[in-house]
Amino acid sequence: MAIASGKTSNLTQGGISIADAIIGTDGSGLISLQNNSGDRMTITGISIDGADNNFNKRIGLGSRFLFSLSNLENACSCAGNEGKTKTCEAVIYYTSGSGIGKKDTYSVTIECAATALAANNGGAVDTNGVITPEGVVFVTLSSPSAGATVSSNSTNFIFNVSASNSLSSCDLLVDNVSRAQLTGVVNNSSNTITYNLSALGAGLHTWDVNCVDTLGISDSPATRNITYTIIGTDTTPPTIALSSPSDNIFSYGGTTSFLFSAGDNNDLQKCILLIDGVDKNEVSSPAQGSNSIYYSIDSLSFGTHIWDINCIDYSNNSAKASASRNLTLARVESDCTSHSAGGYFSGGDGSSTTPYGICDCVMLQKIDSNLTARYALLKDINCADTINWNSGKGFTPISSFNGFLDGNAKTISKLYIRKTLTEGANCERGGIFDSILSGGKVQKLAIVDSNVIVFIGQYNSFALGTSWCNNQSGGNSGEVGLLAGINYGIISSVTVKSSGVGPNMNGTGGIAGNNSGTILNSYSTANVTSNSSGAGGFSTTCYGTTINSYTAGTVNGLAAGVLVYNGGPLVNSFASGRTVGSTYTHGLTGYVGSATNSYCDLYRTEQAECGTGTGVNSGNSNPTWAYYDTNEPMASWGTWTNISGNKYSTTDGNWSICRGAGYPWLTWENKAC
Known part of the structure; x- marks a missing residue:
């Protein structure tokens, strides 16, 4: 048999180390691998001088396992080399806990002997003290099941463990962190670790159990997702603010990003895009703060639609934005074809969902046909x-x-x-x-x-x-x-x-x-x-x-x-143009009239007053007076908020102003400051 001359200390590379290796003259062998990565991994293959052996064995954090090799007759063969040394290449193939495939390559110096070895149930066969006695630890998770929702603060995590040696302890891992430990582990039986999840907060979590025997051999299975919901204590709904698209905007189709901000005193389970009250798409476990949901609006009918966001936390509290928004899907220029629809128009049927298209003045005139x-x-x-x-x-x-x-x-x-x-x-x-x-x-x-x-x-x-x-x-x-x-x-x-x-x-x-x-x-x-x-x-x-x-x-x-x-x-209107007349002439209202929060620029209208009716603002002869939303009546047009630089807009989306640089303007004009 051949004996690896190196031990863990000098055969460590990447996340895997070779603890021991034995290769016999009959083409069989054993190799002991140890997981040093701090992550779970699955061994998928071992190649010795090009002779491949395939596996699908998971090795827990810090654990070792003995692998039985076969068909090595022409690879790293000791036949005729008894009492001599030789060097073989060992390649270990494995996947990390995140599913990334990797490999580590080792150069192993061996001595050859005549006696062959065989593996026995995954444990080591000890000959002349070459292989350190090995063992097997195998853990299976029982409860809570994958994807389960738990509401009890003190949750029982149940698992089964089987080991060939005595067990030292088992650790409960929640979100990949050890949260509790069981030392009196019962071998070949069901065990329970109880942990209070309230310290972690409501939301999505992962759980796992890592068991270690007295030789340091361990095993931990794949993690499970669970959702912890605080029942009867969290009654605060999420808060949602819509960001984009802006209200009353026109869209011409395609995939649209619906932006919003969401917050909750715990974690959010999901947020749903609603269009006309119907669920269209959702995002799971959204972040606290800015989020987006994408949806192709091509499937919507032409016309105005209402969109909103509904968010649900892990205590099943839900809320929508304080105000929904309108989105209008418009027909586009590429729809312009012949005068066919309705005998005169370019496509459509004249309905609210598919309006007749107007592409020229002849079509405009033909509106009088319907x-x-x-x-x-x-x-x-x-x-x-x-x-x-x-x-x-x-x-x-x-x-x-x-x-x-x-x-x-x-x-x-x-x-x-x-x-x-x-x-x-x-x-x-x-x-x-x-x-x-x-x-x-x-x-x-x-x-x-x-x-x-x-x-x-x-x-x-x-x-x-x-x-x-x-x-x-x-x-x-x-x-x-x-x-x-x-x-x-x-x-x-x-x-x-x-x-x-x-x-x-x-x-x-x-x-x-x-x-x-x-x-x-x-x-x-x-x-x-x-x-x-x-x-x-x-x-x-x-x-x-x-x-x-x-x-x-x-x-x-x-x-x-x-x-x-x-x-x-x-209401909420103004005039800044020259006004000329011989009688009943004013900057805002002529003969009679009333107004609310409305004014005229007396300087540019060239009038002494805005009007004689009730509530007509007297205006101001200073031409820059109207350039400031902080002056009345502009200040009463709504709640003004800073957009950027000197640009301010009312929160109802009606008015904007470049403060100090000109008259107010309608927000839909989309001017730059």
Whole structure:
């Protein structure tokens, strides 16, 4: 037989050491390996001079085990070499506790003898004292089972152990740390170690048992996961704050990262992404603090959806964010194809989930074929050719719209509308829509460089970006606005700029001639002119509501203001454009009106006061006064919080400001400071 000349001290490499080795002339052998890594490992193979023996034996922390080798006749053979020495290569293959495959290579010097050895049940066969007596320790876990949830503070951990030698002790390992020890171990039997898990807190933990015999041989099986839940003591729910996407944002599909922060007085079991109240995806054992859940929103229908996060701790307390958020899945420009859907539109069926697509001005005009459908602009559209439509009359205003037009954050430019009436006739309504009914809504749309011209009798030439309803001959006028003549519905997040509205008797406004519905989160930089009567930055006649909006264009009329004949509330709004008029003219409201937390810049409006109605803020003649959210009434628009640098926003997502560097602006404008 051959005897390894080296011992553990000089045959240690990596996490494995060779304690002893014997190779006989009959091709059999024994090799004793010791785990020095501080981690559990599984021996998968032993190769002696290229002769392989395969194994699947787990060795516990610090334990030794004797392996029986065979088929070594032509490898490290001692045949004919009795009494001589030789060197053999030993390669040990193993996987670590984390499943990483490794190998260690050793050069072993041996002496050869004639007597052969055999292994016996994994224990050593002692011949001439060459191999240190070995033993076997084998541990199996019984309870708690893998994946179990335990709620008792003092938990019984039950295991079985069998050993060929006397047992010294068994350690309970929780989260890979020894937590308790049993010294009176009963061999070949069931044993129990009791430990109070409350010191570790609720959450996911691992447990294992490592048993050692009197020779130092040990074994510990694979770990088990358990969940410890504190029952009856922890009643505090998690706290969740949504981070991204921001509220009311538009998305165009794809995998979206939903960011949030979560916290709990113990550990979190999981957090779930809810869209429209339905579980879509979740993250297990989320961290305290920032987390993300990914989900492809391509499977959602087009339109607005509500998303939220629901987190559950290990005591089964659960909570959602204090406020959910809206996410709108929009159709995209690549959807623009032929005029096929509904006979006129680019895809869709006009429903709330799949709106008709608008890709050009012809499709825009065809909205009048279905006044209750839902539409979405899929791209910016240039309507310059409308000046040649209808023998020079241009685009025909759409009457009685009771549907939904989603501007999709796109722009309509260079739209041309002209109405010509005989002297003394009524001046009809003018705008993309001559009327929006109570069930109608237009949102997220920009109108630029467009002309709406309605006149009677002789008129002078007009400048690009101007609209007129000229009552020079004394007829009765209607309402004219770049978006609508009269609005009974909802106009939200609409921009009118580089455009204008002109002379009209009853109502000439930048956005709508008459607003009897709601205008919110919108702004106008249009120049509004009336040769005969009222001119309003938003609208002239307002019996509806205008909220969180502003104007910056020039308003010029006999009576002038942001709202002239104002019978409805004006809330959290302001004006900074020049206002010119001969009577009933003020910086904010013209003839009559009331306002809440609204103001005008007296310096730039060139007026002595903002208005005479109830609650109209007197404004300030200092042009930089409005640059600070700390001044009233801006301070009352909401709770302002610092975003970065000098950028501040209200927590309700309506207003932002670059403090000290300009007027407030609507947060959806997404300006940089």
